Amino acid sequence: MCDVIVVGSGAGGAWAAHQLVAAGRRVLMLDVGFTPGPRDIGGAFLDIRTGRSQADLLGERFETLNNVVGPYQSPKLNAPRFRFVTDESERLAPVRSGPFTTTQSFARGGLANAWGAGAYRFTAEDLKAFPIPVGALERYYDILTEQIGISGQLDDLSDHFGSGAGLQRPLKLDALGTRVLRAYEQRRASFHSAGFTIGRPRLAVLSDALRGRAACTYDNLTFWEPTLDYLYTPGRTVDALMGKPGFAYESGWQVQRFSQDDTGVVVEARHIESHEHRSFRAPRLVLAAGALNSARIVLQSFDDTTTELPILDNLPSMVPVVVPGLIGAGYDRTSHGLGQLNIVFRPAEGTGYLQATLYSYTSLLASEVLLDFPLPVRGALAAARHLLPALAVVTFFYPDSPRAENRVRLAVDGAMEISYDAPPPTGDAERRFMRTMLRSGFLTHPALWRVSPRGAGIHYAGTLPMTERADTVRYSTLPSGQLRVAPRVFIADAAVFPALPAKNHTFTIMANAMRVGDAVSASLSEAL
Amino acid sequence: MSSSSVDASGALPPRLPSDLVSTDSLIDEGRLLARRVFGAELDDREASRYARAVGALHLDRDDPSGRHRIMLHRALAGHYDVESIEFALRLTNRKNPVSRRIQTLSFIIEGGARQSHRFLAEKPSPLSAVLALSVHGFRAAALYARGRYALWALRERTDV
Numbered sequence: 001m002c003d004v005i006v007v008g009s010g011a012g013g014a015w016a017a018h019q020l021v022a023a024g025r026r027v028l029m030l031d032v033g034f035t036p037g038p039r040d041i042g043g044a045f046l047d048i049r050t051g052r053s054q055a056d057l058l059g060e061r062f063e064t065l066n067n068v069v070g071p072y073q074s075p076k077l078n079a080p081r082f083r084f085v086t087d088e089s090e091r092l093a094p095v096r097s098g099p100f101t102t103t104q105s106f107a108r109g110g111l112a113n114a115w116g117a118g119a120y121r122f123t124a125e126d127l128k129a130f131p132i133p134v135g136a137l138e139r140y141y142d143i144l145t146e147q148i149g150i151s152g153q154l155d156d157l158s159d160h161f162g163s164g165a166g167l168q169r170p171l172k173l174d175a176l177g178t179r180v181l182r183a184y185e186q187r188r189a190s191f192h193s194a195g196f197t198i199g200r201p202r203l204a205v206l207s208d209a210l211r212g213r214a215a216c217t218y219d220n221l222t223f224w225e226p227t228l229d230y231l232y233t234p235g236r237t238v239d240a241l242m243g244k245p246g247f248a249y250e251s252g253w254q255v256q257r258f259s260q261d262d263t264g265v266v267v268e269a270r271h272i273e274s275h276e277h278r279s280f281r282a283p284r285l286v287l288a289a290g291a292l293n294s295a296r297i298v299l300q301s302f303d304d305t306t307t308e309l310p311i312l313d314n315l316p317s318m319v320p321v322v323v324p325g326l327i328g329a330g331y332d333r334t335s336h337g338l339g340q341l342n343i344v345f346r347p348a349e350g351t352g353y354l355q356a357t358l359y360s361y362t363s364l365l366a367s368e369v370l371l372d373f374p375l376p377v378r379g380a381l382a383a384a385r386h387l388l389p390a391l392a393v394v395t396f397f398y399p400d401s402p403r404a405e406n407r408v409r410l411a412v413d414g415a416m417e418i419s420y421d422a423p424p425p426t427g428d429a430e431r432r433f434m435r436t437m438l439r440s441g442f443l444t445h446p447a448l449w450r451v452s453p454r455g456a457g458i459h460y461a462g463t464l465p466m467t468e469r470a471d472t473v474r475y476s477t478l479p480s481g482q483l484r485v486a487p488r489v490f491i492a493d494a495a496v497f498p499a500l501p502a503k504n505h506t507f508t509i510m511a512n513a514m515r516v517g518d519a520v521s522a523s524l525s526e527a528l
Numbered sequence: 529m530s531s532s533s534v535d536a537s538g539a540l541p542p543r544l545p546s547d548l549v550s551t552d553s554l555i556d557e558g559r560l561l562a563r564r565v566f567g568a569e570l571d572d573r574e575a576s577r578y579a580r581a582v583g584a585l586h587l588d589r590d591d592p593s594g595r596h597r598i599m600l601h602r603a604l605a606g607h608y609d610v611e612s613i614e615f616a617l618r619l620t621n622r623k624n625p626v627s628r629r630i631q632t633l634s635f636i637i638e639g640g641a642r643q644s645h646r647f648l649a650e651k652p653s654p655l656s657a658v659l660a661l662s663v664h665g666f667r668a669a670a671l672y673a674r675g676r677y678a679l680w681a682l683r684e685r686t687d688v
Contacts, residue, residue: 049648051641058639062581068631069585328657330649366647367634371627376615376671377565377634379664385649386657 002028002248004520005267005282007255007297009033010110011506012288012493012513014234015144017241019517020286025524026246028280029238030269032092032106033251034084036113036226041081045220045363046333056080057224057365067368071101071453075364076114076223076337085113085226092254092272093293096411097418100313101455104292108251109235111290111458113226117204117338118357118504119150121162121511129401129499131468131479132515140511142166148232151207151216156188157199160344160353168207170200171216174332176360176392177340179323183440194436195347195429201339201357204232204507222337223363231338234510253278257301258285260488283527284520287483288492288513292408292416295463295495298475298483299410307474308407310465311418312400312500314457318450319356319394319430322443326390337363343394345429354429355502356396361388394433397457398425400500408463420454427451459505461494481516482523492516554579560604561633565611568643570636578636587628596625599682608678615668616675 003025006017013029020027043053058064059080066078076082089104105111121141124134144150145166154164173181184191184198191198206215206229216230226233241247253269260266265285270277287294295309339357346353361369366384373380373387405421427449434444466477476484477496483489492513494505558578562570570578582588591597603610617624638647649657 046648046650049638049641050644050650056639058577058581058635062584062635064639065581065585065632065635068628068635069587069590327661328649328652328654330652333650365635365638367631367638370634370647371618371622371631374619375664375668376611377630378567378611379661379668381566381646382657382660382664384647386653386661389649 002026002282003524004028004284004286005030005265005280006286006288006492007031007267008110008287008289008293008493009108009234009238009249010105010288010290010493011112011234011509013286014109014237014241015510015513016286016288016490016492016517016520017247018237019514020521021241021244021247023518023521024246025521027241027248028282029241029247029249030253030255030267030280031108031249031251032088032254032272033108033249034087034106035108035235036081036084040227041221041225044217044333045224046331048224049365059083064365072456073101073103074114074456074458075368077103079224081224082114082226085111088272093296094415095292095418096415097420097455099454100418100420101453102292102418102460103455103458104290106254107235108238109233112234112506115233115506116357116504117231119144119148119202119204119507120355120503122501122503122505122508123160123162126501126503130497131466136515137508137511138163140514141507143514144507144510148204148236149206149210149213150202151205152202153200155199156197157342157344160197160355161199161202167202168210171203171205171207171336171338172218172334173200173340174335174360174362175329176323176326176332176390177358179325180321180358180392180442181341183442187440190439191436194432195345196433196436197344197346198341201342203338205336205338206230216336218334218336220333220335220337220363255289255297257297258486258489259301260285260486265486265488283488284524285489286492286516286520287489287495290493291460291463291495294491294493295408295475296410296416298464298486298489300414302485305410305412308409309463309475310402310473311406311408311420311460312402312462312497313420313455314400314459314500314502314505315398315422315425315454316452316457317396317398317425317427317430318452319396319434320444320448321392321394321434321437322387323390323392324441324443328386329389331389332360332362335360335362340392343433345396345433347429352399353502354396354398356394356433359393359395361391361393396430397459397502397504399502400462402462402465402498418455422454425451459494459500461497461500461505464491464495465498466496467498480519480523481512482519490516490520554582557601557604557629558633558636561610561630562637564604564609565614565630566633566637566646568637568646571640571642574636574640574642577640578633581632581636582629585632587625587632590623590628591625600626600629603678603682606682608682609671609674612671612675613678613682614675615671616679619672
C-alpha cells in the first residue's frame with residue numbers, strides 16, 4: 001500500500017515524488033521508463049569524428065539521418081543514444097495533428113533527457129496569467145539550484161532571470177560566444193536602443209563538481225550522449241529516489257485511466273510488454289505524464305471524446321550569424337552544444353519579450369547543414385570546414401497563450417487530435433536583431449531567417465490549466481494542482497500552465513511539481 | 529559488394545527502374561557519387577552502408593516513378609557533371625530526391641570518420657579559408673549554369 005501514485009518520471013514526476021518522499025510519504029511511481037542502456041558513447045566528439053575513438057554516430061537504423069527525409073526535429077532526438085527518449089511514442093500515444101509536429105517521451109526522465117538544460121526562473125511578469133504569486137515558486141527554485149547545480153552569473157539579464165542565489169560560476173565561453181559577448185559589451189547602447197540585452201545563460205550544467213558529479217569537460221558531446229555526468233536530467237532524481245525507503249518504481253506500465261471513490265483513487269495500467277492489465281490503488285494520484293499524456297489520461301478516465309482542451313507551445317525561429325573573425329579558425333574542440341549566450345528582446349513600443357539562445361555549431365555533424373550552403377557540394381564542404389567554426393545559430397522562442405483555434409481532444413479511437421493554427425510570426429524582432437548584428441560587424445541576411453514547424457518547440461503545456469475560477473475550462477485545476485473534477489487527483493506537469501512565457505519551462509515544471517507535491521502531502525495530512 | 533556493372537571509365541550503363549533498387553546497384557551508385565561529387569573513395573563498408581541507408585530511409589519513396597533515379601544513373605553513365613546537376617536541382621527544390629541521396633552519402637562519409645578532413649578543419653587556416661570560399665563562390669555560378677544545361681540536355685536526349 002502506498003500513499004501516492006505518481007505517473008511519469010520526467011521533470012514533474014521526479015520532483016513531485018522527491019517532495020513526497022522527503023515528507024515521509026510512501027510513493028509508487030508508475031512509468032514506461034525506457035532507458036538508454038549502459039554503454040556510453042566514449043571519447044570526445046572530435047575523437048569520434050576523426051576515428052581516434054570508435055563510436056557509431058549514424059545508428060543501426062540510420063536515425064541520425066532522419067532529417068534527410070522526415071519532418072525536421074531537433075538533431076539531438078535523432079542521435080542513436082537518444083533513441084530511447086522517443087521510442088515507441090507513436091505507438092503508445094498516437095496523435096493526429098496535421099502540420100503541428102508532436103514529440104512525446106516514455107523514457108525514464110521524460111523529454112528532459114534531451115533538454116537544452118536552460119534553467120530559467122519565471123518572474124512575476126512570466127507568472128502574470130498564473131493564479132500563484134512568484135513567491136510560491138522561489139523557495140523551490142532555490143532548492144533546485146542547490147541540488148542539481150545551475151551555472152550562470154549576475155549580468156545584464158539578472159532582472160530577467162531572477163535571483164542568482166546559489167549559482168555556480170558560468171561555463172567557459174567558447175571563441176564564438178566570447179566574440180559576440182565582447183561586441184555586445186562594446187556596443188551595449190546600440191543593442192539596448194534596438195531592444196536587445198545579452199547575457200550568460202543559466203544552465204543545469206556543472207562548472208564545478210557537485211555531490212559526486214564531475215564538472216563539464218567541454219567534450220562537445222551534448223547532442224550524442226544522454227548520460228553526461230555534468231548535465232542534469234530528471235532521471236538522476238528518480239535514480240536517487242530508488243535508494244530511499246518509501247519509494248517504489250515500477251517500469252513498463254502505461255497508465256490508461258483512473259477512477260476515484262470515497263477512500264482513494266484506482267489507477268488502471270497496461271504493461272507494454274506482457275499486455276497485462278493491473279489496478280493500483282492509493283489515497284492520492286499525481287499525474288505527471290506530460291501535458292499531452294496527462295490530458296489523455298484525464299479524458300480517457302471520463303470517457304470524454306467531445307471536450308476540447310487548450311494547448312500551448314513555444315514557437316521557435318532561427319537566425320544564423322557568421323562571426324567574420326572566426327572564418328577559418330578551425331574546429332573548437334573544447335565547447336559544448338548548449339547555449340553560449342541568451343538574448344532578450346523587449347520592444348520599446350510594446351509589452352512582452354522574446355528570449356533567444358545563441359549556439360555554436362560544434363556538436364553536430366556538418367552533413368546536417370551541408371546542403372543548406374548555397375554552393376555545390378565541394379564548395380559546401382569548404383564552407384563546412386571554414387565557415388562552421390564562425391557560425392552562430394540564434395534560436396528565438398515566442399510566448400504562447402490560449403487561443404480558441406488551438407485545441408486538443410481525445411478521438412474515439414484513442415488518438416489525440418490537435419488543431420493548432422497560430423498566426424505566423426512577423427519576424428520583426430529577428431530582422432531587427434540581424435540589422436543590429438550587421439552594424440556590429442557580423443554577417444547575416446534576412447533571407448536566412450527560418451521559422452520552425454508548429455509544435456517544434458516541444459514545450460507543450462496548458463491542457464489542464466490552473467485557474468482561480470471553476471467555470472472557464474472543464475478540466476481545470478486549482479492553484480494547488482488539484483483537478484477540480486477529481487479532487488484526489490493532482491497534476492504536476494506543464495498541463496497546469498495557463499500560459500507560456502518565451503522561456504524554457506522545464507525548470508519551472510520542476511519547481512511547480514515540488515509545490516504540488518507539498519500540496520498533495522498537505523491534503524493527506526488534512527484527511528487524517 | 530559487386531562492381532561488375534561498372535565499366536573501365538567508371539560509368540554505369542543505363543538500367544531499367546526495376547534493376548535500380550538492387551543492393552549491388554546502390555553500392556555502385558554510392559561509389560560513383562562519392563567519386564564524382566565528393567572526390568572521395570568509399571571503402572566496402574561505407575558503400576554497403578550507403579546502400580542500406582537508402583533502403584532504411586525509403587529514399588525511393590519520394591521518387592515512385594524512378595524518374596530522378598534514372599536521370600541520375602544516366603548522368604553518371606553519360607559522364608555528366610553530377611555535382612552541378614545536384615546543385616541546379618537543389619536551388620529549385622532543397623528536398624529533391626537527388627539532393628537527398630547526396631546528403632545521405634555525406635552522412636555516410638562523415639560518419640565513417642576516415643575522411644573527416646573533408647568536413648572538419650582541426651587547425652586554423654584563415655587565409656586558405658578566404659581563398660577557398662572565394663574560389664567556390666565563383667565556381668558556384670559556373671556550376672549552376674552547367675547544371676541547368678546538363679539537366680536540359682538530359683531531358684532532351686533521354687525520355688526522363
